Amino acid sequence: MNPEIILHAGIATGTVLLFAAIGEVLAERAGILNLGVEGMMLLGAMAGFKMSLASGNPWLGVLVAVAAAGVLSLAHGLVSIHFQADQVVSGLSLTFLGTGLALVFGEGLTGKSPPLIPNLDIPLLSSIPFIGPVFFDDHSILVYFGYLLAPLTWYYIHKTRPGMHLRAVGEKPEAADTLGINVYRLRYFYTFLGGCLAGLAGVAISLSVSPGWYSAQTTSGQGWIAIGLVIFAQWNPINAALGAYLFGAVRRAILDLQGPRTLFGFTNPLFINSNWGFFLQMAPYLLTILALIIGSRAAMRRRLGAPAALGVPYIRGERGL
Amino acid sequence: MRLPFQISVEKRTEDYPKWLPALMSLLAVVIAFLISGLILALVGGDPARVARFFWSATFGSWATFSDTMVKATPLIMVGLACAVAFKMRLWNIGAEGQFYLGAFFASLVVLVPILPPEAPKPLILLTMAVMGMIGGALWGFVPGFLKAKFNVNEIITSLMLNYVAILWNNFWIFDRWSEGGFQMTATFPRSYWLPRLADYAREYRAFAGITLHLGVVFGLIAAIAVWWIFQRSRWGYEIKLIGDNPQAARYAGLNITRNIILVMMFSGALAGLAGMSEISGVVHRLQERISPGYGFTGIIVAWLAKLNPFTVILVSILFGALIVAGREIQPSGLAQLLQGIILFMVISSDVLLRYKVSITRAA
Numbered sequence: 124m125n126p127e128i129i130l131h132a133g134i135a136t137g138t139v140l141l142f143a144a145i146g147e148v149l150a151e152r153a154g155i156l157n158l159g160v161e162g163m164m165l166l167g168a169m170a171g172f173k174m175s176l177a178s179g180n181p182w183l184g185v186l187v188a189v190a191a192a193g194v195l196s197l198a199h200g201l202v203s204i205h206f207q208a209d210q211v212v213s214g215l216s217l218t219f220l221g222t223g224l225a226l227v228f229g230e231g232l233t234g235k236s237p238p239l240i241p242n243l244d245i246p247l248l249s250s251i252p253f254i255g256p257v258f259f260d261d262h263s264i265l266v267y268f269g270y271l272l273a274p275l276t277w278y279y280i281h282k283t284r285p286g287m288h289l290r291a292v293g294e295k296p297e298a299a300d301t302l303g304i305n306v307y308r309l310r311y312f313y314t315f316l317g318g319c320l321a322g323l324a325g326v327a328i329s330l331s332v333s334p335g336w337y338s339a340q341t342t343s344g345q346g347w348i349a350i351g352l353v354i355f356a357q358w359n360p361i362n363a364a365l366g367a368y369l370f371g372a373v374r375r376a377i378l379d380l381q382g383p384r385t386l387f388g389f390t391n392p393l394f395i396n397s398n399w400g401f402f403l404q405m406a407p408y409l410l411t412i413l414a415l416i417i418g419s420r421a422a423m424r425r426r427l428g429a430p431a432a433l434g435v436p437y438i439r440g441e442r443g444l
Numbered sequence: 445m446r447l448p449f450q451i452s453v454e455k456r457t458e459d460y461p462k463w464l465p466a467l468m469s470l471l472a473v474v475i476a477f478l479i480s481g482l483i484l485a486l487v488g489g490d491p492a493r494v495a496r497f498f499w500s501a502t503f504g505s506w507a508t509f510s511d512t513m514v515k516a517t518p519l520i521m522v523g524l525a526c527a528v529a530f531k532m533r534l535w536n537i538g539a540e541g542q543f544y545l546g547a548f549f550a551s552l553v554v555l556v557p558i559l560p561p562e563a564p565k566p567l568i569l570l571t572m573a574v575m576g577m578i579g580g581a582l583w584g585f586v587p588g589f590l591k592a593k594f595n596v597n598e599i600i601t602s603l604m605l606n607y608v609a610i611l612w613n614n615f616w617i618f619d620r621w622s623e624g625g626f627q628m629t630a631t632f633p634r635s636y637w638l639p640r641l642a643d644y645a646r647e648y649r650a651f652a653g654i655t656l657h658l659g660v661v662f663g664l665i666a667a668i669a670v671w672w673i674f675q676r677s678r679w680g681y682e683i684k685l686i687g688d689n690p691q692a693a694r695y696a697g698l699n700i701t702r703n704i705i706l707v708m709m710f711s712g713a714l715a716g717l718a719g720m721s722e723i724s725g726v727v728h729r730l731q732e733r734i735s736p737g738y739g740f741t742g743i744i745v746a747w748l749a750k751l752n753p754f755t756v757i758l759v760s761i762l763f764g765a766l767i768v769a770g771r772e773i774q775p776s777g778l779a780q781l782l783q784g785i786i787l788f789m790v791i792s793s794d795v796l797l798r799y800k801v802s803i804t805r806a807a
Contacts, residue, residue: 158599162784198788201792202788202791202792205795206791206792206794206795207795207798208791208792208794208795209791211535211599212747212787212791213788213791215537215743215787216744216784216787216788216791217784217788218784219740219744219780219781219783219784219787220781220784220785220787220788221784222777222780222784223777223778223779223780223781223782223783223784223785224483224777224781224784225777226775226776226777226780226781227483227484227487227775227777227778227781228487229777230487230775230776230777338777344603344604344607347600347603347604348604350599350600351597351600351604354597354600396619398615398618398619399615401611401612401614401615401618402611402615404611405607405608405611405612408604408605408607408608409604409608411600411604412590412596412600412601412604412605415590415596415597415600415601416590416594416596419594419595419596419597420594422595423594423595
């Protein structure tokens with residue numbers, strides 16, 4: 124129960140959620156609700172794992188994972204942008220499709236050990252007491268990328284011109300269209316980007332955080348937790364990142380609570396009967412529900428919330444909202 | 445380059461013929477099978493052999509058809525559960541968890557025990573069915589309540605509760621009710637079993653080995669009940685109105701908050717009944733993995749059936765066959781892949797109902 128270790132591992136685990144949640148923030152900001160995150164993540168996890176195994180190069184694995192999930196997300200894009208289908212159903216079917224593809228192509232990968240994404244220390248920063256060992260010591264390169272991704276995405280969405288276009292497309296597509304912004308193209312682009320990040324999240328699991336291919340258990344619902352985080356974070360990438368790290372730490376603490384014989388001077392009930400751990404394992408899921416309640420209440424109070432055109436197909440030439 | 449013909453897409457102004465949606469769904473399924481075959485060939489399988497196997501393992505004989513129907517039974521109830529919620533545009537994707545909790549509550553009748561094995565069988569089975577429905581309804585209540593009171597997205601909450609329900613079940617079967625350290629309860633005494641056709645093999649020789657059980661009748665009754673609610677009752681009309689146009693429903697003075705909770709509970713109850721039917725009719729004990737994802741397949745079933753309760757039955761039989769064959773077919777994810785492609789094809793084909801695509805010769 125060393126807080127340094129829990130936080131260190133929490134950051135690593137949380138990075139997975141961070142990628143997936145920020146990808147979903149981008150897609151939803153453009154007005155596309157993609158519930159297929161779990162499927163895209165699983166496909167990414169499988170594709171990256173398989174490629175790294177075949178080529179011996181984990182970075183090739185990352186590339187393939189990102190591309191595979193990105194391409195898969197375009198199926199959702201086509202159905203929801205051009206065919207104007209219900210985005211909830213389309214996203215759900217994307218999860219089925221991604222899971223199915225991952226299981227079919229991932230047959231026989233369990234137990235294999237491909238080269239993993241390397242860990243490294245950041246020279247000066249890692250010697251700062253507490254902060255160094257938690258944030259800058261022996262982390263996967265993807266973790267450091269995550270540190271940059273959240274603030275950069277925030278800056279992009281809120282302070283740049285393309286970011287403004289992104290928000291316009293998600294809030295009032297018909298107005299954006301009259302300004303000469305290509306609504307369809309941008310929506311495809313951000314759906315694709317969201318898919319790529321979900322793939323990155325997947326490969327971060329299978330080639331770094333908890334290496335291996337355990338079929339559908341590889342992601343164990345983290346894609347859904349990421350979608351919940353987006354609502355909790357009020358579509359803000361910085362909040363999404365913080366939430367992701369918090370969830371990562373909780374997941375890790377659950378594992379660590381089951382080990383020791385005594386806990387804070389008391390006998391650890393989990394040591395005597397590990398079955399109590401089932402209740403502990405419910406924590407991330409219950410916490411997601413709690414986070415959603417908090418997020419939804421905040422949204423109701425501040426009259427803020429989802430992008431106005433979230434989940435609404437844009438049909439050129441028809442009256443908008 | 446100029447094409448020798450012109451493709452034009454126009455919005456349909458006239459109504460489409462009545463048979464078109466059914467034809468589209470059928471085509472969608474056929475195309476999905478073809479695409480899956482292609483993918484199977486890509487990973488080195490033999491689609492033709494798998495197709496022959498699929499047929500003989502599912503519809504080939506009375507015994508295998510009975511297997512298919514046994515798998516279709518929970519799907520009918522779970523499919524109806526999803527259809528009911530979707531009618532109101534409530535996205536209950538927690539049927540899996542509601543199924544597990546229904547199974548848990550039904551098991552209470554046996555394991556507490558609420559009724560002794562000597563009690564009259566109809567009373568036992570009825571109590572178990574009611575308990576199953578209560579368990580499912582309870583699990584549907586939570587996301588319904590949160591949606592109605594705090595506007596919390598029911599998709600995520602109902603899905604999260606799936607994991608919680610499975611972990612809850614695990615605690616009981618690993619710990620309290622574990623049979624000799626295995627992850628399952630003891631087999632239920634026979635008086636808690638739903639009657640199977642095989643039980644009457646002595647009277648009718650043809651029934652020997654036919655495992656079809658009374659649960660399928662539960663499914664049929666549920667389908668009729670759902671049909672009646674939506675076609676004949678005021679409540680069903682309210683649900684449809686809220687689903688189609690919540691604004692208008694509010695102006696009409698309908699209580700949306702209450703209906704959200706009620707519909708989620710009704711949906712959960714149907715999924716819970718499926719859980720009861722499965723443990724009392726097939727598994728005969730509470731254990732791990734009593735569902736190979738029925739709750740999720742139910743979503744596809746409901747959508748493919750266009751939320752029509754009787755079509756749900758037909759689609760459930762197709763998907764029951766997929767599950768039966770899927771257990772044997774390698775690679776193991778093929779059935780799931782097929783489900784995903786089918787659903788994608790179905791929602792894509794909807795665009796052809798809204799738009800008319802015509803190909804004409806270029807001028």
